[in-house]
Amino acid sequence: MMADGPLGHSALAGIRVLDFTRYQQGPYATVLLSDMGAEVVKVEEPGGEPGRANGRGPDGFSAYFEAHNRGKQSITFDLRIEDARAAVRRLIPHFDVVVENFRPGVMERWGLGYEDLQALRPDIILASGSSWGRSGPWAERPGYDHVGQALSGVMVEQGGGPGRPPHALIGGFADQIGAMLLAYGVACALVVREREGIGQHVDVSLISAMTAVQAMPITRFLRTGEQRGFEERRAATYTHYECADGRYVAIAANTQAFWERLCEAIERPELREDPRFRGPFDREANKAALVAVFEAQFRTRPAAHWLERMTAADVPNAPVLDYAGLAEHPQFWANGYLQEIETPNLGRMRVPGPAVHMSATPSRVQGGGPELGQHTESVLLAAGFSWAEIQTLRESGATRTV
Structure with a gap:
């Protein structure tokens, strides 16, 4: 289905994204880019990224995976194998953006850090989603949504303030806000590249996202020292x-x-x-x-x-x-916030639609989540790999799916 605006395409049409992300923060960021028209190629490990198995039913449906990976292509690489890493390096010049959410240092150890990528394509944009940011004493610690919420103060705020039991927000809240800001950072970096001809390294962390979403109460605390905490009734009215x-x-x-x-x-x-x-x-x-x-x-x-x-x-x-x-309220359907899509593997599905509407370059859902490794051969062929090279990668285990 083509976008139906006057230009006939979505805002990021023609932008190619190589997506190494897993779980939620990074994958939802690239969903947002896909909804805006980017071609997103998801790089998965053998067996698939861990999110595929989260809540997977007998029919193969995983709400976790579908929500965070719709509209993407899937290729598999075992990045522990040098042949796989070499193949990725050959792909880099064909992509505008690389997105990853490994612990800081992992991409560098694979020879895929920002300076490595820049040597392959000078105007490349690398977007990194982390837990704690890339500087400071916690930079290399592991982390996920819940512990990001804990450090950010939001659990105490939501629980009613200091001295009261902490209460987490809905699961994945820090991930989702972090994803939105990571996609925002990529969009801004693309504007800079268009104007200045340069790429750059974009970083968003779980705690940067939670600091941003709490801008008002944190600003008040930094000025007054007062943390009020969540009130069940902010006002009677x-x-x-x-x-x-x-x-x-x-x-x-x-x-x-x-x-x-x-x-x-x-x-x-x-x-x-x-x-x-x-x-x-x-x-x-x-x-x-x-x-x-x-x-x-x-x-x-x-x-x-x-x-x-x-x-x-x-x-x-x-x-x-x-x-x-x-799901029954007409306001969500009238604005496309809920939509029905056709998928080849799961049939007709109702899904959340794009949140951002653009009059000239409309956003759209590009499809459901991909099958594991579904696009490995087509992506490699488009990048100039021969069938013999693809066969060699398969035989070495570099592109195995299991």
């Missing part, structure tokens, strides 16, 4: 409430005008003139009292009643959905 049918509705009445409309919508107009709640500072000072009023009021009617009234009053609101509710 910026939270969610249970209704008579056990469903929850969320409200975000964060201006005086929305407050006044909310009072009408929930059939309590007299609250507007209650001196405890009249202005925003009054409502903050008497938050517990207002929460109690709202909790009692929302429980008098089912969620649909309140959602209809608040929508009619133009008060920001939404039902609190689970994934089943999300």
Whole structure:
């Protein structure tokens, strides 16, 4: 399926990415590049990258692998073998970007560090996803999402602040934010290459991502020394409430005008003139009292009643959905945030669509996850390898799949 914008292609069409990443942070970064039109060739070890086995069902479906590797090609190399490393070095001039998320030093030991790659293609872009960054005393330590969250302060923040039990965010949160920033870094490096004619080494770590996503509370702490921690109800008018049918509705009445409309919508107009709640500072000072009023009021009617009234009053609101509710909600389908795709190995699938829309160069899902080693021969042939060379690589074990 071709992109349907006026230019007939996606933003990164023609950009080739050699993807050495595994698990989540790096693989989702390259999914984002694929959605923008890049050709992503995933380099896997014999047996496949570990993410393939995560939650794999009898039909071969792994949500973990599909979510983080859709729209890619797959080639296999046993990088412990010199023939495989030599073949990779021959591929480098044919690619614009190399992405990896090994522990710092691994690519260098294979002769595939940034300086090595630069010697093969001077304007190459190397993007590295790490746990702790490439400098400092923790640089070479192993790490994954959960320990990245731990060091970043977010678990204490989410748990309610210092002195309270820590609470992790949804699994893979640091990975996903790190992936988005790594893809952002690649896009910026491509702009620099277009303008200046140079490549560069891009690095994003799990803790850099978690520092970025906590910019406001960390900025406050660095100035005041105060870490407030997560509050279940940030404000009485910026939270969610249970209704008579056990469903929850969320409200975000964060201006005086929305407050006044909310009072009408929930059939309590007299609250507007209650001196405890009249202005925003009054409502903050008497938050517990207002929460109690709202909790009692929302429980008098089912969620649909309140959602209809608040929508009619133009008060920001939404039902609190689970994934089943999300999958049925028309807003996600209307914007392509959920899509159906055809895959050769798993049939028709519903998947999350691209989050970024572009009017002239639309993004699109380029397909499902690849079969292991599915594209090894075609990628090597396109890079100028002969059939005899491909056979030699196969016989040496350099491209074996198991």
